[in-house]
Amino acid sequence: MKERLKSNLGLKLLSVFLAFFLWLLVVNVSNPQQTASQTVQLDIINEDALTGVGLTYEIVGRSSVTVRYKVHMTNRSLISASDFRAYIDLSDCNVLGTVPVQVEVLNHSNMVEDVEVDPMVVHVETEPLQEKEFPVRAIFPGDVAEGYDINSYEISPETVTVRGPESLVGQITSVGIEIDDIEGATEDVSGTAVPQFYDANGNPLNLGERVTVDQEEIEYSVQVLKVRYLALDFEVGGQVADGYRFTGVQCDVQTIPVVGLKSQLASVTSVTIPADVLDISGISATKTVSVDVSQYLPDGVHMVTEDNNTTIEVRLEVERLTEKNFTLSTSLIALTGQDPQYEYEFADDALTVTVEGLSEDLASLDADQIRVSADVTGLEPGDEEYLLDLTFEDLGAGYQITSYSNVHVRVYDQEEAAGPGAAAEEETDETSAGGTAGEDEEKITENREVSHGTSQSNN
Numbered sequence: 187m188k189e190r191l192k193s194n195l196g197l198k199l200l201s202v203f204l205a206f207f208l209w210l211l212v213v214n215v216s217n218p219q220q221t222a223s224q225t226v227q228l229d230i231i232n233e234d235a236l237t238g239v240g241l242t243y244e245i246v247g248r249s250s251v252t253v254r255y256k257v258h259m260t261n262r263s264l265i266s267a268s269d270f271r272a273y274i275d276l277s278d279c280n281v282l283g284t285v286p287v288q289v290e291v292l293n294h295s296n297m298v299e300d301v302e303v304d305p306m307v308v309h310v311e312t313e314p315l316q317e318k319e320f321p322v323r324a325i326f327p328g329d330v331a332e333g334y335d336i337n338s339y340e341i342s343p344e345t346v347t348v349r350g351p352e353s354l355v356g357q358i359t360s361v362g363i364e365i366d367d368i369e370g371a372t373e374d375v376s377g378t379a380v381p382q383f384y385d386a387n388g389n390p391l392n393l394g395e396r397v398t399v400d401q402e403e404i405e406y407s408v409q410v411l412k413v414r415y416l417a418l419d420f421e422v423g424g425q426v427a428d429g430y431r432f433t434g435v436q437c438d439v440q441t442i443p444v445v446g447l448k449s450q451l452a453s454v455t456s457v458t459i460p461a462d463v464l465d466i467s468g469i470s471a472t473k474t475v476s477v478d479v480s481q482y483l484p485d486g487v488h489m490v491t492e493d494n495n496t497t498i499e500v501r502l503e504v505e506r507l508t509e510k511n512f513t514l515s516t517s518l519i520a521l522t523g524q525d526p527q528y529e530y531e532f533a534d535d536a537l538t539v540t541v542e543g544l545s546e547d548l549a550s551l552d553a554d555q556i557r558v559s560a561d562v563t564g565l566e567p568g569d570e571e572y573l574l575d576l577t578f579e580d581l582g583a584g585y586q587i588t589s590y591s592n593v594h595v596r597v598y599d600q601e602e603a604a605g606p607g608a609a610a611e612e613e614t615d616e617t618s619a620g621g622t623a624g625e626d627e628e629k630i631t632e633n634r635e636v637s638h639g640t641s642q643s644n645n
Contacts, residue, residue, distance in 0.1 A: 217258050218258070219258050219299075220257060220258070220259055220262060221254060222255060222257055222262055223252050223253060223254045224252070224253050225250050225253075225267060226250060226251055226252075227267075227272070228245070228274065228287070229272065230274055231276070232275050235276045235279070236276050236279070240315050241312045241313065242314070242315040243279075243312045244310070244396065246308070247309065251272045251287055251289075251305065251308075252303070253270045253289055253302070254300075255301045256298065256299045261297040264294060264297065265294055268292070269291060269294055269298075270301075271290045271292055273287070274286070274287055275288065284308070285307060285308055286307050287303050313352055315349070315350070315352070316352040317355075318348050318355055319347050319348075320345065320358070320361040321345050322343070322346055322404055323361070324339050324341060324406060329369065329370075330370065330410050331370050331372045334371070334372055335410070335411065335443070336410060337447075337488060338488070340406065342404070343401060343404065346399050346401045346404075348361065348397060348398070349398050349400070350393065354393045354394075354397050355397060357383075357391055358384070358391060358397075359384055361381050361383060362382060362384060363379035364379060365408060366379075376405075377406060378405050379404055380403060381399055383397070413444070414451055415442065416442055416444055416456055417440065418440060418456065418459065418479075419458040419459065420437070420464055421461040422461060423462060423465050423467070425466070425468075426469055427468050427469060429470075429506060431504065431543075431544060432466055432502065433544070437498060437499070437500045437501065442489055443489070444483065444487050446484070446488065450484055450487055451484075451487060454484055454487070457483060458482065459477055459500065463475065466502050466504065470506075472501055472504050474501050476497050476498075476499055476500075477497065477498050507543060508542070509540050509541065509542050510543075510551070511539070512541060512551075512553040513553065514536065514558065515535070516532040516537055516593055519532070519537065519559065519576070520559040521560055521561075522559055527599065528565075528599060528600060529597070530562060530595050531596045532594070532595055533571050533593075534594055536591075537576075538591040539556055539587060539591075540587065540590065541556075541586070541587055542588045543585045547585065555581070558578050558579075559579075560575060560593070562574070567597045567598050567599040570596075571596055572594060573593075573594055578590075
C-alpha cells in the first residue's frame with residue numbers, strides 16, 4: 187500500500203498544484219477583487235491639546251475623508267462607511283498646522299485589504315481662544331395692544347459669557363433675546379428665549395458652532411400697564427435784559443404718555459419743569475432749552491417713547507420792546523379836587539404820551555384808550571400857571587408809559603371872572619330898558635371907570 191502511495195509522487199504533487207491553481211483561477215474569474223471607497227466623517231481627538239493652551243482651531247477644507255480599499259465583488263455590498271473610523275489627533279499638530287489622518291477598520295477586517303485614506307493629512311488653522319462677558323438686552327419685535335406699554339422687564343441671568351475664536355467673538359457687539367409674545371399683550375408676559383448675537387448695526391450674526399455661550403436659555407418677565415397722559419407745567423425764572431420782554435413758553439409737546447403703578451400715579455396730574463431749568467436771566471433773544479422729562483417723573487413712572495428718547499425742546503421767546511407816541515387833547519384830562527368857586531383853564535392844547543411795548547401790541551392801542559387825570563386840590567387863582575402831576579390808568583401788562591409832555595393849568599375865581607361880564611350885561615339891560623341920551627353924564631362916566639378897573643384886575 188505504501189509503495190502504491192509513493193509511486194508517481196511527483197505527478198501527484200504536480201496534479202495537486204495544478205488543481206489549486208485551477209481553483210484560484212476559477213475563483214478570481216468568477217469573484218474578482220475590486221477597489222471600493224467610502225466617505226467617512228473625520229473625528230477629532232485630544233482637542234485639549236490646543237484649548238488647554240488657549241487656542242481654538244478650524245479644519246481647513248472638508249470635514250470628511252475618502253477611505254479606499256480592496257474587496258471581493260461578492261463582499262462589496264457588505265462594506266459601509268460605518269465599518270471605518272477616520273480621525274486626527276490634535277496632539278500631533280505640528281508648527282505648520284498639518285495633522286496626519288488615521289484610519290481604522292472597525293468591522294469586516296477580513297474582507298478588505300490595502301486600506302488607504304485620502305487626504306493623508308489635513309491642515310488645521312489655530313487662533314487665540316477668547317472669552318467675553320456680555321449684558322443681555324431685551325428686544326421686542328412686536329408691539330403691545332394700543333393704549334398699553336411696557337413699564338418694566340426683568341432678565342435672568344443678566345449677563346452671559348461667550349467663548350470662541352478671537353476673530354468671531356470680535357464681531358459680536360451685543361447679546362440679546364427676542365421676546366415675541368409681547369405682540370398685542372394687555373397683561374404681563376413671561377417665558378424663556380435663546381440668546382442671539384448682534385453686530386454693531388443690530389443685525390443678527392450666525393457664527394456657527396465654534397462660538398458658544400454659557401447659557402442656552404434666558405428667562406424673562408415683562409410688566410405691561412395701561413398708558414396715562416400727564417400735562418407739562420413750565421415754570422420760568424429770572425428777568426430778561428433791559429429793553430426786552432419775555433413773551434411766553436412754546437413747546438410742541440403739551441402732554442406726555444407715561445406708565446406706572448396705579449398707586450404711583452394716583453395723585454399725579456402733571457409734570458413740572460422747574461424755574462432753574464427754564465432760566466431767562468439777562469437773555470435778549472429766544473432761547474431753546476433741551477429738557478429730559480424723565481428726570482422730573484415720580485419714582486417708578488416711565489415715559490412712553492418709540493425710540494427711548496425722553497428729551498423735549500422748550501422755546502423761551504423774547505422780543506425787543508419799542509416805543510410809540512400818542513397825542514391826546516388836554517380836554518380829555520379828568521381833573522379831581524376842583525373848588526366849585528374856581529374855574530380851571532389848560533394852558534396847553536395837547537398832551538404827548540410815550541408808551542413802551544411790543545410793536546404788535548402798540549399797533550392795536552388807540553389814543554382814546556389812554557385815561558389820564560390830575561389832582562388840582564389846593565391850587566389858588568392868580569397869574570401863575572401850575573404844572574400838573576398826571577396820573578394814568580393802567581393800560582395792562584403789555585404796556586408801560588415811559589414819558590409824557592408837560593401840561594399847565596390856570597385857575598380863576600368865578601366871581602372875579604364873571605364881574606366884567608355882569609357889568610356889561612347890566613349896562614345892556616339899562617339901555618334896553620329905555621335909558622335916553624339925556625342921562626346924567628357923570629353917571630355914565632362913573633360906570634365906565636368901574637368897568638375899566640375890573641378889567642385891569644383880571645389881567
